[in-house]
Every structure is written in structure tokens, then in C-alpha cells.
Amino acid sequence: MILLLAVVVSGAISRMLPVALPTPLVQIALGFVVGLAGHWRVTLDPELFMLLFLPPLLFLDGWRIPKDALFKDLSTVVELALGLVLLTVVGMGFLIHWMIPAMPLAVAFALAAVISPTDPIAVSAIAARVPIPKRMMHILEGESLLNDASGLVCLRFAIAAALTGTFSATGAALSFVWMAGAGILVGVALTLVVTRAKAWVSRRFGEETGSQILISVLIPFGAYLIAEHVHASGILAAVAAGVTMSFAEISRQALAVTRMRRNSVWDTIQFAANGIIFVLLGEQLPEILSGLDQTVEMTGHTSPWWLALYVVAIMAGLAALRFTWVWVSLRITLLRRAPSGKTGTRPPWRLVAAMSFAGVRGAITLAGVLTLPLTMGDGTPFPGRELAVFLATGVILTSLVMASLGLPLLLRGLTMPPEPSQQAEEDMARVAAAEAAIRAVERVQHALAEGRDDADVYAAVGARIMDGYRERIESRAADGDLRNEARASERIERDLRLAAVQAERDQIARIARDRGIGSELANKLMRELDLLEVRYK
Structure with a gap:
């Protein structure tokens, strides 16, 4: 000890x-x-x-x-x-x-x-x-x-x-x-x-x-x-x-x-x-x-x-x-x-x-x-x-x-030989993963909606999810100024989302201190916010 x-x-x-x-x-x-x-x-x-x-x-x-x-x-x-x-x-x-x-x-x-x-x-x-x-x-x-x-x-x-x-x-x-x-x-x-x-x-x-x-x-x-x-x-x-x-x-x-x-x-x-x-x-x-x-x-x-x-x-x-x-x-x-x-x-x-x-x-x-x-x-x-x-x-x-x-x-100030950039490999992997995700969402969406009266709800939710993946593909596949603009947009989105997550966390903590929710539910919500914060940092 x-x-x-x-x-x-x-x-x-x-x-x-x-x-x-x-x-x-x-x-x-x-x-x-x-x-x-x-x-x-x-x-x-x-x-x-x-x-x-x-x-x-x-x-x-x-x-x-x-x-x-x-x-x-x-x-x-x-x-x-x-x-x-x-x-x-x-x-x-x-x-x-x-x-x-x-x-x-x-x-x-x-x-x-x-x-x-x-x-x-x-x-x-x-x-x-x-x-x-x-x-x-x-x-x-x-x-x-x-x-x-x-x-x-x-x-x-x-x-x-x-x-x-x-x-x-x-x-x-x-x-x-x-x-x-x-x-x-x-x-x-x-x-x-x-x-x-x-x-x-x-x-x-x-x-x-x-x-x-x-x-x-x-x-x-x-x-x-x-x-x-x-x-x-x-x-x-x-x-x-x-x-x-x-x-x-x-x-x-x-x-x-x-x-x-x-x-x-x-x-x-x-x-x-x-x-x-x-x-x-x-x-x-x-x-x-x-x-x-x-x-x-x-x-x-x-x-x-x-x-x-x-x-x-x-x-x-x-x-x-x-x-x-x-x-x-x-x-x-x-x-x-x-x-x-x-x-x-x-x-x-x-x-x-x-x-x-x-x-x-x-x-x-x-x-x-x-x-x-x-x-x-x-x-x-x-x-x-x-x-x-x-x-x-x-x-x-x-x-x-x-x-x-x-x-x-x-x-201090030592210049090392430039390391080869891995950005191209990262872009390729993210695009491939997004394409696989789109295919999986389409497949599961059709399987879940088959024979149901509310199939349009499944289509709307699936489209919303796939739009996010398509934006990722476009931002990674673009060239020159478009790619730089897309990455700048990603940085802005990250900062805004982190600010939103912090505000959510403060509000949940305030409600928990006022005994508005129980500790178990508060811990669950905090855990979800922690995962979101790790995702965007």
C-alpha cells in the first residue's frame, strides 16, 4: 500500500x-x-x-x-x-x-x-x-x-x-x-x-x-x-x-x-x-x-x-x-x-x-x-x-x-527526416468501411421492413444513417480544396459536438444532484456521453 x-x-x-x-x-x-x-x-x-x-x-x-x-x-x-x-x-x-x-x-x-x-x-x-x-x-x-x-x-x-x-x-x-x-x-x-x-x-x-x-x-x-x-x-x-x-x-x-x-x-x-x-x-x-x-x-x-x-x-x-x-x-x-x-x-x-x-x-x-x-x-x-x-x-x-x-x-528544434504520410491509407480504410456499412444497413433495412406496414419508417431511418456514411465517403474521396474544406468541416463539427456533450454532461450531473434521476440511470447516461467524447477527441 x-x-x-x-x-x-x-x-x-x-x-x-x-x-x-x-x-x-x-x-x-x-x-x-x-x-x-x-x-x-x-x-x-x-x-x-x-x-x-x-x-x-x-x-x-x-x-x-x-x-x-x-x-x-x-x-x-x-x-x-x-x-x-x-x-x-x-x-x-x-x-x-x-x-x-x-x-x-x-x-x-x-x-x-x-x-x-x-x-x-x-x-x-x-x-x-x-x-x-x-x-x-x-x-x-x-x-x-x-x-x-x-x-x-x-x-x-x-x-x-x-x-x-x-x-x-x-x-x-x-x-x-x-x-x-x-x-x-x-x-x-x-x-x-x-x-x-x-x-x-x-x-x-x-x-x-x-x-x-x-x-x-x-x-x-x-x-x-x-x-x-x-x-x-x-x-x-x-x-x-x-x-x-x-x-x-x-x-x-x-x-x-x-x-x-x-x-x-x-x-x-x-x-x-x-x-x-x-x-x-x-x-x-x-x-x-x-x-x-x-x-x-x-x-x-x-x-x-x-x-x-x-x-x-x-x-x-x-x-x-x-x-x-x-x-x-x-x-x-x-x-x-x-x-x-x-x-x-x-x-x-x-x-x-x-x-x-x-x-x-x-x-x-x-x-x-x-x-x-x-x-x-x-x-x-x-x-x-x-x-x-x-x-x-x-x-x-x-x-x-x-x-x-x-x-x-x-x-529541441531537431529536424527529423519526414515520416511518410499515412493519410492515404486512412482515407482508403475509412471509405471501404463506410461502403461496407452502407451495404449492411441496406441489407438489414430490407430484411426488417419486409412484410410490414410501416416499411417507410425503416427506409427513412436507413437513409438517414446511410447519408452520414456517404458524406464520409465524399469527404475522403474528394481532391484538393474540396478535401481541405471537408476536413475543416469535420473539425468544426467535432468542436461543436464536444461542446454539446459537455453541456449534456453538466445538465445530467445537475439533475442527479437534485435527485431528479437515480444514480444508476445517471451513470448509464454519463457512460454514453463518455463514449461520444472519446469518439470525437
Whole structure:
């Protein structure tokens, strides 16, 4: 309850502050305050944390991310999610071991593995006040969906190397292929089986909204647990389940009321889980800082400022690797897409810098570093664990602050390549839907009016409905000035209808307060007005 209360309060505080401070930083600060009270602090179990929070959030990201945008930039996403992660693990592992010789190389690789994945949750929160361009955000979301798995796979092998003192590149590659392939297969298969089964039940026996919503909530947890049981990637299973869910829903549509209520439930889950993650991160800070003296002593220094210097050096290394990789990746992409005989253009440095600053670390990094074992196989303490936890936490906080300060400056006034307009596709779809609606109204109108004395009433009502659809077709099929005039008319109609809906709502509320109608009828009328308002907004 305290965690949820902190999430609610953080949202209010972030809106009240005179400066644009991202909500995750406010949540971390509140979590730190809660963590100072030892009897309220949550002891974070990494495996339970990953089970409770990651499957639903990654499932929802995979479900809602635009698939056409993801597939259009799939090569760039894979380069960032796989190539950059491997480069980060190797490069930062050697750098950390060189800076801190007391930390064994395998442990340094483990730390590099947990700081390699990025966190889209933090980036989305930071971008709320300074919107990130759509295409750039899609690439960042796709990267974060995939690099979690590759980073955690590298972490497993680094821990195994630290515990056993051996490492097999061939075994690691085969294991990675199995974990990724089996994880994706589990997510796809489970989602298809579940959605087809519930569609069959709904067709035969009717649809119950509550059950449908609960099934959608259970799918990511089932995919995660099954994948982990067969030693595959539960994270990729949850992502694959979300991506498959979006395609399965197209062919097996749920009731409109189910979709609306389900969206509301998932929005609430996303808001609560995202907030609790950062509050939990803040709660861990007092315990991490309490062992600061022993952590400094392990490095061979006496001043805690050396730890801050290490965090800065790690951040500089991460930024340099990411900037270089993004620049090379964009350069190759531009060269590949340049017309024959031309050399292409250089990627804007501000765009590359923005992509680099957007590589924020978050929940995966925290959960991953806390999975480092407490002891070795012989019972001795795991070398450098406390130091790795502190450095990972420092990287999370520093990356959040840097992105909060740097992204607004880099994105302000940044001109992105123009996105292809989807207006023609939208017009085509609306015209096709309107034509299908007209045919359906004509068919049902004739069926209902057949053999009745008041057939003219059915004809008049049907004509009134079809006239509205014909106006839509004409406005979308017109060219030039006629289309602009039609769209201006639509905007005016929308504003007038919204004003009318608001007036209706105020009047119904006034009548309900005066006890002119009952609460049940008032709620029904308000619900109808809410649907109309959503339709025109």
C-alpha cells in the first residue's frame, strides 16, 4: 500500500514542481525516504521481482508497439539489441577490470552485462515533457524489448565463469540460440493456443468480459514461467507473446466493451508497475549506501569519491561505445538506402547524441545485479558483489539524470527526416468501411421492413444513417480544396459536438444532484456521453 501511495504522490509532485523533473526521479527520491524507515523497506528478491513486474510490462510493450514501424527498422533494432550489447559486455568488462583490478574479470563482465540493457520505461517518462520523434522512439522501444534477453544471457555465462573458472564460447553461443529461439517459440505458441481456445469458447457459449481480461493478464506470466522451466528466455517469451497477441486479436475480435475495459485495466497495471519499480529502486539505496565503507575498502582506496569517479568513467565508456555504434549503424543504413551512384548523407550529430543519451538504464539493471550470488561454490563471499551493486545503482541514477538534462536540449528544434504520410491509407480504410456499412444497413433495412406496414419508417431511418456514411465517403474521396474544406468541416463539427456533450454532461450531473434521476440511470447516461467524447477527441 505504501508503494502504491508513493506512486500516486510522485505523479502529483512531478506536476507541481516548477522545473521539468521526470517522474522516475521523483519516485526514486520517495522510495529513498521510505527506505530510511527500515520496518517499511521491502527486501527485494530479484527472481520474484522479475516474475511480478517484467512479464506484464514487456508483454504490453510488445502488444502495443507499432509492428510496421518495428519491422521497418528491424535491422537497426537488432544491431543495437545484439551487436551493441556484446560490444558493451566485452569493452566495458575489460575497462572495469582495468580500472578496478580487485574485481575479477568474470565479475567485471557480469557487471558489464547488467548495465548493457536499456530501459524504455524511463525514456518514455523523460520524453513525456519533451516528446521524442516517433521513429526514434520506436527504435528505442524495439531495442529495449530485445536487449534485455541478450544482456541477461551474457550475465548468466559471466556468473557461471566466475563460479567455475571456465568459459566456452561455443557452449555460450549454442545456449544463446536455444534460449532465444525456445523463448520466442513458447511465447508465440502459448498465445496462439490460448487466444484460439477462448475465441472458440466465446463463439459457442458467449463472451464474459472479466474472464477475457483476466486471460490477457495471465498470458505473459504463463509464457515467462514455461520458458524459464525449459531454461529458455522468459523475457523473450513475454515479448513474443505480446507481439503475437496483437496479430491474434485482429482475426479473433473481442467485444467492444471487453476491449475498452481491458485497455483501462492494462493502463492501470502499466502505471502502477512502472511506478513501483522506481520506488523499489529508491528503497534499496539506504541499504546500498550503508555498506559504503566496505565497498570503498575493496577498491584499495579510502575516499568514497573514488566510487563516484568509477561511475563517471563507466558512464563515459558506455556513452562512447553507444555513440560510436549508433553513428556507424546509421551511417551504414544511409549508405545502404542511398540511390545508386550516390554516397548518402552523414547522420546528424545531434540525432546520434540523442540516441546515445536515450540509453537509460533501469529495472533490468537493478534486478540483474541483485541476482549475483552471495557466495562462491566453496562458501566464500562472491568477490566484488557489493561494489558491483553500488556501481550498477550509480549508473542507473546517473543515466536518468543525464537523460533528463541532455535529451530536452538535444531534441529541441531537431529536424527529423519526414515520416511518410499515412493519410492515404486512412482515407482508403475509412471509405471501404463506410461502403461496407452502407451495404449492411441496406441489407438489414430490407430484411426488417419486409412484410410490414410501416416499411417507410425503416427506409427513412436507413437513409438517414446511410447519408452520414456517404458524406464520409465524399469527404475522403474528394481532391484538393474540396478535401481541405471537408476536413475543416469535420473539425468544426467535432468542436461543436464536444461542446454539446459537455453541456449534456453538466445538465445530467445537475439533475442527479437534485435527485431528479437515480444514480444508476445517471451513470448509464454519463457512460454514453463518455463514449461520444472519446469518439470525437
